[in-house]
Amino acid sequence: MKQASPLPHYLVQRYQGWKATSYAGNKAWYRRLAEDGQHPRAMVISCCDSRVHVTSIFGADQGEFFIHRNIANLVPPYTPDGDHHGTSAAVEYAVTVLRVAHVVVLGHSSCGGVKGCFDMCSGRAPELEEKTSFIGRWMEILRGGYERTAHVQDDDLRIKALEKEAVLVSLENLMTFPFVRDAVEGEFLTLHGLWNDIGSGGLEQYDAASGTFQAI
Template sequence: MDAARPLPSYLISRFHGWRATTYQDNKAWYRRLAESGQHPRAMVISCCDSRVHVTSIFGADEGEFFIHRNIAGLVPPYTPDGERHGTSAAVEYAVTSLGVAHIVVLGHSSCGGVKGCHDMCTGHAPQLEEKTSFVGRWMDILRPGFDRVAHLGKDDILRALEHQAVLVSLENLMTFPFVADAVRDEKLTIHGLWNNTGEGELQQFDPARGGFVNV
């Protein structure tokens, strides 16, 4: 592979700093994790956005969360059609192999993927309509959510669509038979969250109250 290059020096320096401090202070814990395998209590599905730092938000330690990230933190519907499905594979592994007790879908403010879906669905991003656009075809998952909020004004629609990204993903999770079975048997709970990255706020979807409320 001729295209690969050595790691940038600033990352190498940070690694050595981590190994000399955090790792050395917790060497026994890291070795225990390596030897005993992972036993996370929860799976978190979040956006690739660099501003969303899941472990920092919840103060999580190594081994606590099984984390999967993709554009807009979406979960596709259950479609075992033989294609490559990274997110579906992660969900399957978390539920059937790791036996997580919770799946958390975490959306966030100013999501570029959600904005791309909005622009595509309103005809302002023709490049995302191309069959060759990986982002566009991925954001097709959110089209049902867009249809639900398309009537809203420009000041409200993006925030509403960010919430829809979480709701559509929760709905799609329940189309996976092994997820639905685990929820029914009370071995698994699913949760929908939305993080305002600029304000440090966290909201959760509460079906009893019909929307997202501050935690």
């Protein structure tokens, strides 16, 4: 593979600093993780956005979270059609093999993927409607959420509402997976919906009783 290049120098320096400090002070813990395997208590499905730092938000250590990231923290519906399903595979592994106790869907403010969905569904981004657009085809998962926000007239407020719909659509789609539904109904697994305000550091969780997101 001739196109592969060495790491940028700043990343090499950061790695060497980590190896000499964090790793050196916790060698026994890392060796235990390597030998005993992973036993995370929770899976977190979050956005690829570089501003959403899951482990920092929750102060998590290595081995604590099984994390899957994709555009707009979406989970597709259960569709065993033989095609590539990275998110579905991650959910299956977390629930059936790792047997996590919690699956958390973490949405966030200023989500570019959600904004893309809004633009596409409102006719402002025809390029995303092309069959060749991976982003557009992925964001079709959220089209139902876009339709559910039709009552919101202000565009900025609707996009914010759509960010939270991305969390709800993912929670709904998770329940279409038979192994997820069985684990939830058997009380071996709980699902959680969160939305993070990047600028304020705020965190809201979905309250099923009221049907709203409440500040934590």
